Amino acid sequence: MKNIILSINSICWGVFILKLFRLIFVFVVVLALVSCSNNVEDEGLNVGFLYDSSGSEPAQEVFCGFSSSESTYTIGTIILEFYIGIPEYSFGNIDDLSSIIIYAKNLDDESKVNIYTISTFGVSDFAYNKIENDDDTFTIEYTYSVEISIPESMFSSSDGSIELGFEVLTADNNGDESIHFSTWNIVSYVVANQEIELVTYEGGF
Numbered sequence: 001m002k003n004i005i006l007s008i009n010s011i012c013w014g015v016f017i018l019k020l021f022r023l024i025f026v027f028v029v030v031l032a033l034v035s036c037s038n039n040v041e042d043e044g045l046n047v048g049f050l051y052d053s054s055g056s057e058p059a060q061e062v063f064c065g066f067s068s069s070e071s072t073y074t075i076g077t078i079i080l081e082f083y084i085g086i087p088e089y090s091f092g093n094i095d096d097l098s099s100i101i102i103y104a105k106n107l108d109d110e111s112k113v114n115i116y117t118i119s120t121f122g123v124s125d126f127a128y129n130k131i132e133n134d135d136d137t138f139t140i141e142y143t144y145s146v147e148i149s150i151p152e153s154m155f156s157s158s159d160g161s162i163e164l165g166f167e168v169l170t171a172d173n174n175g176d177e178s179i180h181f182s183t184w185n186i187v188s189y190v191v192a193n194q195e196i197e198l199v200t201y202e203g204g205f
Contacts, residue, residue: 013110044069047185047200049084062086063128063140066108066148066168074184074198078150082116083142084166085128090181091168094123097180098171102146104154105163111156116148159190 048065063085082102091097102116130168154162165184169177188199 003011043078044071045198047074048185049140051138052134052138053138060092061130062181063142064183064185065140065142066164066173066185072195075155075191075196076152078198079146079157079194080150080164081145082148082164083145084126085140085142085144086126086168088123088127091123092180095168098177099171100166100168102148102166103164104150105165106154106156107158108157108160111153113151113154115151116146153180155191155196158192159188161186161188163187 014196038153045066047066047067048063049067052056063083065083066080067083068080083116084100084102098119100121102118103112103114107110126144128143131139131141150162150164163184163186165182167182168180171177171182185200190197190199
């Protein structure tokens, strides 16, 4: 009789231990998911600052980037901090340059909006520091930045992609402008419940 009672107690104890382990496992999983979610939210957007030395460096060493403490926004409230870095030799004869245009382009319908214009500048205005990292990457530290509001019209469907970038323009004697050089990045977006989530990828322009 005593053996039977001991067996029953052992079985009950084993069931209790199993349930306890299950509760601990569920708790750990939930904690990990919450932690990941918070990390993503805290990181926000940070594009155009870290580059892979093996091949992602833009042509002419012209850099641009944008950042934000958030990646999800209420519709109509997207404001990004936009950065530009241009070496002096890329300007050529600066007297021939007319303006620098920061733009947004909806890649679904090809609509493009100039969202900021820089018409007065010098060759040293967009200086930057290029820092070599130990893991065969490099980081760009900008000196020029400006806050930009992204138009709601850029997000014309429930999901899609937009191009964010800038163009350095030159004008001829007739006033006709052409692109001296440009650089950009593609950003995907999802619209749901009156909110827009911007999705970017590691790397730079």
